[in-house]
Amino acid sequence: MIYDVIIIGGGAWGCSTAMNLSKRGKKVLVLERGYLAYAQSGHTSAIIRQFYSHEETAKIAMLSLRYFRDFKQKTGFDAHFRQTGLLVISDDSESIKRTVEVLKKIGAKCELLDKDRVKEIEPSISLSNDEVFAFEPDAGYVDPIATVWGFAQCAKGFGAQILEGVKVKKISRQKDWIIESDKGTFESEKVIVAAGTNTPFLIRDLGFNLPIYLFPFPMCYYRRPYGAKSLMRVIFDSTNNYYARPEGESEILVGPMHDEMTYAESSAIAVDKNLYWADKNPDWIGRIDFDLSSAYSRALSIRFPELSEIHPSRDFVPLLDVTPDWQPIIDELPGFDGLFVACxxxxxxxxxxxxxGEIFADFVISGKPPSFARAYSLSRFRM
Ligand SMILES: Cc1cc2nc3c(=O)[nH]c(=O)nc-3n(C[C@H](O)[C@H](O)[C@H](O)COP(=O)(O)OP(=O)(O)OC[C@H]3O[C@@H](n4cnc5c(N)ncnc54)[C@H](O)[C@@H]3O)c2cc1C
Structure with a gap:
């Protein structure tokens, strides 16, 4: 059988795209080497917010947040969206004000707060006088496994085939695209590589170097002191360089903040060859060291004195596939008709x-990048 589209990778991006393509009548096959949400999508913090200074990303985040709110109605499955609000704390008043302006401009709810208002939201929080605060009331988080599962089940309902335990080894072109795997060969008119950190490695044999860095992302979970009511929302604490949110009733999840890069004009972004993916293991998962877990818990307990007794319960350090401007790549590879990357x-x-998923389905069906996706094209990088 020749498929219309083969998608390599059963994470959030692959499954959402499969759902959107099959809904529009395309014959779709998803190949996943492990089980659904095997990599980043199964380890994510799954925070759903719109707080971005990059306007295109903020718009896509806003429309996606609305989708998450209506997930059950749209897919027939529940992503378990919990609307907690996002409290942003920063000592960089210019950058926080800029982002609030972007959100207001696109029509997303977000406001600057004074200390008294922050105290109403988080009564036991400790704040300093040189900090600024913003609150995005619609933000929250979802169950990431349920989300990917929902996309996949909905895709199946529209006729998509999803094969787990099939590892793609090689992509090549004859009349159609030929996908060789450890479980046989598949053929399709178009291919989407949505394989997360493995994407550049799958594309390499075609002679194409994607501008991707593999970036360690240290996560630590802490036991919430019994009965503690602090930190029931998502917190971005840029002053102390961490983000946190509740995880179930008994845990708090903590990860690092990174500076959002400013989007530069087309072709302007040079790629630092020293940070390249080629000498890394895309499936590496590490552990955090004691110093970092202590630094996170110290930062949390200074901000929330009620959490001074928290202790770590588990940790891991996965790799992220990061671009030089920290914005996605959604494009057809130049010179390779019908071969798309979402990474x-x-x-x-x-x-x-x-x-x-919606943007990609439009792109693959029409052959023309939708206006949203232009901000995510490969041409913005100078290779
Ligand atoms: C710790 C952590 C916290 C995060 N927190 C947030 C957050 O709060 N909010 C947010 O929006 N984002 C967050 N992210 C980012 C988010 O999780 C990712 O951007 C998203 O999950 C990427 O989805 P994906 O489908 O592109 O990739 P993945 O989920 O990595 O999926 C790629 C899939 O391809 C499969 N694959 C790879 N190679 C092959 C092959 N050869 N053959 C077949 N299949 C293959 C993999 O097994 C995998 O299932 C976080 C990420 C991490 C790791």
């Missing part, structure tokens, strides 16, 4: 997954 989600792609 470089740069540590914030889960929240974008509903719209990424």
């Amino acid at each position: 470089g989600s740069s540590g914030h792609g889960f929240k974008l997954s509903p719209l990424i």
